[in-house]
Amino acid sequence: MKLGEKLQPEIVKFLNHPGTDELLTSLLRKEWRKLLDKNIAEFEDKIGRDNLLPFIKQTVFRFVQVHEIFQMPISQLTATIRPYIITELIPKATVGISKLLADRISVLMEKMKLNEIVKEQVDSFSVERLEQMVFSIINKELRMITFLGALLGGLVGVFQGITAIWIL
Structure with missing residues (x-):
């Protein structure tokens, strides 16, 4: 009897045993956990970068x-993560971008040469036009100051009235 003929029934018995699946x-x-702990460089060394x-x-x-993914609309691709995008990703990205822009605003201003553009625009205005612009800004600001003064005066008056009623 050949070795293969002797081993085949034992292998079949081993594979049919209930504990084999679990083992x-x-x-x-x-082996999967060991594989997950390895880094890509180890695979690259063994397999070779050209093959990896x-x-x-x-x-x-x-x-x-x-190919199917590239044919889908973005709304369908992001449907499962839309709540995360709206509640977490967008606010974090907005804060990050705002901070980045705030940190680099002077560099951006220099690159855009905004000072020169504003100076050229102002120089191109006539004196009458500049006066109109300044007076319109002053009027708006004075109206706002008047409104805030009335609001603060009213709040102080209400607070004094409540205090006077409470003390008496």
């Missing part, structure tokens, strides 16, 4: 329908 699953999970990139591309194209 193989635990072994595969251990085509392998990744093939795998992605095999498991992800890239």
Whole structure:
């Protein structure tokens, strides 16, 4: 009897045994965890950079329908993460971009040469036009000051009235 003929029934018996599934699953999970702990550089060293990139591309194209994804509307692609985008991502991005712009505003002003543009525009205005602009700004600001004064005066009066009633 040949070795293969002797081993085949034992292999079949092992594979049909109820504990085999559990044993193989635990072994595969251990190996998967080991694999996850490795970094890409180790794979690159073993496989080679020239082979790694085509392998990744093939795998992605095999498991992800890239052509179908590019045909979908963005609203459909982002439907599952839309709440996260609206409640977290957009506010964080807005704060980050605002901070970045605030930190670099002087550099942006220099690159845009905004000072020169404003100076050229003001120089091109006639004196009458400049007077009109200044007076319109002054009128708006004086109206706002008057409104704020009336509001503050009213609030102080109400507060004094309440205080007087409370004390008496």
